[in-house]
Amino acid sequence: MRDQHLVAKGLGAAAALMLAILPATAQSGKPHAQITISNQRSVPLNSFEIATPGDQQRLVAKLAKPLAPGKSVALKLNKPQGCSYTVQARFEDEASSDADMDLCKDRVIRLTE
Template sequence: MKAHQLVARGIGIGAAILIALPALAQGARPHPQITITNQRAVPLESLEIATTGEQSRLVAKLAKPLAPGKSTTLKLNKPQGCSYFILGKFADEAETDADGMDLCKDRVIRLTE
């Protein structure tokens, strides 16, 4: 299992996002649960996972803030395909996002400085 890293960006924070390639198998489905790990020094206030495309649909949302160094698991609600949009917001007003993240391949999202 490979982990996908999203790097927070904002005032004074460098922007870098690693995006996985789409799954090669047609009809592939993501794992029903995705692990989110906050490796930043500030709480993750919100995180949303949505399908990509014109008819975007929210499939998972962080229920409460995630403390620094902690992990949580989000259940995907009726996932479709492998490509997803991720948006996270931190207590220091930094944001992180990724468009086209392959959740069929990556089951862990690590949020870093």
């Protein structure tokens, strides 16, 4: 099991994303039934969504309420298909992260400074 780290940093009104190196993988396999989100930043995570990629995205998981710094939550995936997903995180300090992830490999997403 590998952990995926999303890193968001506030840069004025904009935010930068740094994503841990993730090798390209085939779309074979089945994603985990749930994904754990860990907010390791010093500010609350206001929103977090996991969607299918492409022009007609379908939401498969969403954070129900803000996640405090240092806390974790498990999100159940709703009818996941394939391995590739788009992940979007928005923080209280206006920082944001957008990334493509392989949820067949990763079951823990750590959001860090």
